[in-house]
Amino acid sequence: MADILIIEDSPTDAHAYGRVLTNKGHDVRTAETGERGIELATEHLPDVILMDVVMPGVNGFQATRELHRATATSEIPIIILSTKDQETDRIWGMRQGAVDYLVKPVKPQTLLDSIDSALAKT
Numbered sequence: 001m002a003d004i005l006i007i008e009d010s011p012t013d014a015h016a017y018g019r020v021l022t023n024k025g026h027d028v029r030t031a032e033t034g035e036r037g038i039e040l041a042t043e044h045l046p047d048v049i050l051m052d053v054v055m056p057g058v059n060g061f062q063a064t065r066e067l068h069r070a071t072a073t074s075e076i077p078i079i080i081l082s083t084k085d086q087e088t089d090r091i092w093g094m095r096q097g098a099v100d101y102l103v104k105p106v107k108p109q110t111l112l113d114s115i116d117s118a119l120a121k122t
Contacts, residue, residue: 001025002047002119007037007063008081009055013104017050017081020108021115034058038066041073048118050111053082053093061096068097077118081106 004026008014011032018028029044031037035058041049049067053060060080067073077099082089090101099121100114 001027002115003027003044004029004048004050004115005037005040005044005046006030006050007034007055007060008050008052009033010052013052013081017106017111020111024112026115034060034063038063041067041076042070045073046076047122048115049076049078051078051080051098053080053084053089061092064093064096064098075122077122079111079114079118081111 004021006014006017006028009032014030018030021028029040031040034055051060051064064078078097079100080093080098081102081104083104085103093101099118102110102114
């Protein structure tokens with residue numbers, strides 16, 4: 001299965017996503033800030049990153065852009081999971097380098113389908 005990094009400042013959301021993924025056999029790491037997420041992504045090179053947008057410090061758009069531009073992490077698919085539901089937010093997230101943009105709350109099967117799609121493209 002896949003190694004997945006969840007960058008999410010809500011412990012509740014991180015736990016919920018992690019549970020869905022570990023139940024499907026994926027290995028999961030979590031980071032509570034964009035800064036820590038960038039560090040973990042660079043150290044461990046996960047197969048997929050799930051990225052929240054609204055976080056203190058480095059937000060998800062900034063972290064996505066940084067990871068997408070860095071040579072070591074540029075090929076890691078990033079799926080944004082956000083409460084920001086405007087079309088302009090989705091477009092901006094995709095321009096930063098995300099491969100998908102899902103609006104919270106995300107249904108477990110929708111999340112798994114998005115991950116499967118991202119993995120199939122790598």
